Amino acid sequence: MLSAYVPIAIFIVVATGFALFTLVVSGLLHSEKYNKVKLEPYECGIEPTTDARDRYSIRYYLVAMLFVIFDVETVFMFPWAVIFDKLLLFGLIEMLVFIFILVVGYYYAWQKGALEWA
Amino acid sequence: MSSFNAIVPMSCVTAAAIAAMIAEAFRAPGERMPIGPLGAIGLAGAAISSVLLWKDGASSFGVVVADKFGLFVTFILIIVGVLSLAISEPTIDRERLPRGEYYALMLFALAGMMLMATATDLLIIFLALEVLSLAVYVLTGIRRDHALASEGALKYFLLGAFSSAFFLYGIAFTYGLTGSTRLDRIGSLMAAQAMAPTPMQLLAVGLLLVGFAFKVSAVPFHMWTPDAYEAAPPAITGFMSTGVKAAAFAAFVRVFLAAFEPLRPSWSPILWIVAAATMIVGTVVGVSQSSVKRMLAYSSIAHGGYLLLALLAANDVGKAAVLFYLLTYAVTNIGAFGVISVLENTDQPNDRVRDYAGLWYTHPALAALMTIFLLSLGGFPPMAGFIAKWYVFSAAVKRGYTGLAIIGVLTSVVSVFFYLRIIVMMYMTTTDTPARVPPIPRMAGLALIVSAILVFYLGILPTRVLDWAAASIATIF
Numbered sequence: 001m002l003s004a005y006v007p008i009a010i011f012i013v014v015a016t017g018f019a020l021f022t023l024v025v026s027g028l029l030h031s032e033k034y035n036k037v038k039l040e041p042y043e044c045g046i047e048p049t050t051d052a053r054d055r056y057s058i059r060y061y062l063v064a065m066l067f068v069i070f071d072v073e074t075v076f077m078f079p080w081a082v083i084f085d086k087l088l089l090f091g092l093i094e095m096l097v098f099i100f101i102l103v104v105g106y107y108y109a110w111q112k113g114a115l116e117w118a
Numbered sequence: 119m120s121s122f123n124a125i126v127p128m129s130c131v132t133a134a135a136i137a138a139m140i141a142e143a144f145r146a147p148g149e150r151m152p153i154g155p156l157g158a159i160g161l162a163g164a165a166i167s168s169v170l171l172w173k174d175g176a177s178s179f180g181v182v183v184a185d186k187f188g189l190f191v192t193f194i195l196i197i198v199g200v201l202s203l204a205i206s207e208p209t210i211d212r213e214r215l216p217r218g219e220y221y222a223l224m225l226f227a228l229a230g231m232m233l234m235a236t237a238t239d240l241l242i243i244f245l246a247l248e249v250l251s252l253a254v255y256v257l258t259g260i261r262r263d264h265a266l267a268s269e270g271a272l273k274y275f276l277l278g279a280f281s282s283a284f285f286l287y288g289i290a291f292t293y294g295l296t297g298s299t300r301l302d303r304i305g306s307l308m309a310a311q312a313m314a315p316t317p318m319q320l321l322a323v324g325l326l327l328v329g330f331a332f333k334v335s336a337v338p339f340h341m342w343t344p345d346a347y348e349a350a351p352p353a354i355t356g357f358m359s360t361g362v363k364a365a366a367f368a369a370f371v372r373v374f375l376a377a378f379e380p381l382r383p384s385w386s387p388i389l390w391i392v393a394a395a396t397m398i399v400g401t402v403v404g405v406s407q408s409s410v411k412r413m414l415a416y417s418s419i420a421h422g423g424y425l426l427l428a429l430l431a432a433n434d435v436g437k438a439a440v441l442f443y444l445l446t447y448a449v450t451n452i453g454a455f456g457v458i459s460v461l462e463n464t465d466q467p468n469d470r471v472r473d474y475a476g477l478w479y480t481h482p483a484l485a486a487l488m489t490i491f492l493l494s495l496g497g498f499p500p501m502a503g504f505i506a507k508w509y510v511f512s513a514a515v516k517r518g519y520t521g522l523a524i525i526g527v528l529t530s531v532v533s534v535f536f537y538l539r540i541i542v543m544m545y546m547t548t549t550d551t552p553a554r555v556p557p558i559p560r561m562a563g564l565a566l567i568v569s570a571i572l573v574f575y576l577g578i579l580p581t582r583v584l585d586w587a588a589a590s591i592a593t594i595f
Contacts, residue, residue: 104136104143111143 062114073102123176124184127164127192128232131199134160135225142218153221154203160225161199164232168192175593180300181239187441188236190590191368194445195235195361197572198452199228202357204565205456209353212464212556215260223260224357227253231365240289240299243369247285247333250365251278254358258350270349277332277342285329291322301377309380323378323385327392330373333366334422337395347415352462352469355411356455359418360448367425371440375432376594389430394525396423401529405536411469413536414454417495420533421447424510427522431514438587439509445583446494446502446576453569454491457484460558460566468553474540475549484558485544487566492537494573497530502576509584 040048080087080095087094109115122129137160138153145151168189176184184192202224210217230249237243255278259271293299295318296307308319328339335343347355378385400420407413425447428440461468461484478485494501507530514523576583 101136104139108139108143 059117066109066114069105070102073099121176122178123171124178124182124236125233126167126171127184127189128229128236130163130167131160131225131229131232134163135222135229138218138222138225142216142222145218151217153218154207157203157221157225158200161196161203161228164192165196168196181242182233182236183238184236185593186586186590187372187594188368190441190587191235191364191444192232194364194441194448195228195231197445198357198361198364198448199224201449201452201456201565201569202353202361204561205356205452205459206351206353208556208559208562209351209459209462212462213261213351215351220257220260223253223257224354226250227257227357228361231361234365235368237369238301238372240292240301240304240373243373244282244286244289246365247369248282250362251282251333254362257354257358258346260354261349261351264349267349270345270347274342274346274349277339281329281332281339284325284332288322288325288327288329291318291325295319295322301372305377305379308378315381315384319381320384323381324388326373326378327385327388330366330370331392334363334370334425335419336392336422336426337399337419340396340399340419340422343419344412344415347418348409348411352411352455352459355415356452356459359415359455360451363418363422363425364444364448367429367440367444371429371432371591372594374429386430389426390519390522393423393426393430394522396420396426397525397529398423401533404533407536408471409469410458410471410474410540413471414451414458417533417536418451420529421451421495423529424507424526427514427519427526428510430522431510431517431519432591433513433517437513437591438584439506439513441587441591442576442580442584443506443510445587446506446573449569449572449576450491450494450501450503453566453573454488454495456562456566456569457488457491460484460562461553461555463554463556466554468555471540471543472549473553474543475547476552477544479548480552481555481558483563484555487570488544489541490570490573492540494577496534496537498534500574500577502573502580505577505580 042048076098077095080091084091134157137156141151141153141156168184171184172186172189175186175189178184203221206220206224209215210220227250230246230251230253234243234246234250237246255271255275258274259267261267289299292304295316296304298304298307311319332339347359350358374385397420400416400418400423404413404416404420407416421443425440425443428443432440458469461473466473474488477488490501494503497503497507499505507526511523511526514520514526
């Protein structure tokens with residue numbers, strides 16, 4: 001029973017050993033020259049202009065939530081499209097009902113001003 | 119053969135909710151639209167379709183079954199919905215709440231509750247639970263500029279999400295054991311292996327029990343109840359303290375008395391302790407409250423304890439007790455919160471016990487209605503609460519739960535203290551500064567009178583409804 005877990009144990013040992021090995025070796029070999037660019041969070045990225053801990057407009061979250069809803073809708077439509085040849089008319093009507101409900105929600109969000117930025 | 123018949127009642131309610139959203143979206147700012155009546159039409163459709171389904175029943179997709187049990191709970195939910203719509207109107211006007219959003223959420227919650235009462239698959243029960251919970255979380259915090267409302271809604275949401283995780287984990291273990299989420303298959307597989315319950319089975323049952331206990335606010339999972347019930351507008355509190363409880367108990371009964379019945383020796387001692395703790399804590403803490411809403415929140419916890427006792431004691435004599443108790447509790451509690459709701463003023467909530475001083479002299483009708491509801495909650499004949507409690511306790515004694523029945527009777531006696539405190543305040547205390555009460559809207563007043571009539575009807579002529587309840591529960595075990 002327990003012998004089934006031997007590969008996992010070997011994996012843990014190898015993973016830990018590899019991490020330790022790379023840390024120790026790079027610690028022994030690397031040069032110790034620090035400057036401002038070297039200490040930035042992303043050494044090779046775009047230069048940061050301000051602190052990352054800033055306040056965002058609440059609208060980002062609103063748009064993000066709406067995005068998630070319509071994104072999940074698409075996820076639901078993919079498998080439907082794949083087996084559409086088996087679902088036929090029943091599947092088509094069901095999807096139309098589903099999309100109708102989503103459109104109602106979309107129109108509601110629109111009318112309530114959730115999509116307006118200013 | 120799958121048919122759509124079983125989901126027609128909840129589809130009517132969903133359609134009404136979508137119509138409410140469309141109406142709200144098309145509404146010009148400041149324009150009044152009769153959105154409440156739209157909801158009433160949807161509920162009427164649900165009622166008619168439920169009546170038509172009553173005789174033969176129906177099954178949709180193998181996971182939603184409109185048997186008599188589910189339909190009885192659906193009827194309770196329709197009554198809750200109609201009364202809530204009627205008593206909500208003044209609150210919406212006074213607090214300037216978004217009307218369409220309020221009604222749409224309430225109707226979506228009702229659709230989720232109906233699905234939960236008729237679902238026979240653990241995953242569908244979970245889905246329904248989420249549909250109703252999400253709507254109710256938002257309704258709890260619908261007074262957005264109110265600090266207490268946000269606090270209560272957030273507490274409710276966090277604890278509710280946590281309990282959903284427990285519930286889902288329980289479903290996962292059940293699926294791991296039986297390879298199915300269908301209640302009938304789980305039941306037969308559990309019966310086959312029930313001789314010596316394995317730790318996995320106990321884990322599955324325990325996790326599901328925690329999930330349900332959260333939703334019916336049983337001790338020790340009741341912490342969110344007073345805060346959430348105080349935070350919501352009283353009309354919503356009445357709605358969620360009755361509707362959510364009815365739906366959650368329906369699923370609770372279905373899962374535990376149908377699917378997990380073979381494991382009864384394992385779960386009944388735990389439920390014994392939970393029921394006793396719920397009755398005792400709900401009553402004892404309720405005594406020390408000075409806010410009527412919090413007091414009724416603790417009273418609803420205690421009533422959850424009586425319902426748990428009814429579930430535990432479900433036998434040939436008393437198995438109708440759960441459904442009958444749910445119905446009487448729903449009608450009574452929604453009435454009591456309705457009175458609180460019409461007493462509320464824009465600038466003062468009037469929800470302290472001392473605000474009720476001398477109400478009999480200024481508003482005799484409201485005082486009389488409140489007295490009827492409180493006496494019914496306390497279990498006085500000839501109100502409905504008496505018959506409901508009598509059935510629960512006699513079933514418990516017949517099943518051999520004499521200890522729990524004694525705890526139940528004693529806590530009922532203690533609870534009478536805090537119900538009578540308000541009655542004493544209304545009739546025997548005078549005050550120089552009586553609470554200012556806004557004029558009572560006609561619809562809300564009518565809803566209160568209807569609930570009072572129902573309370574008397576169920577208390578004096580309970581036989582017919584009890585027969586229906588007995589026929590209903592016979593369809594599941």
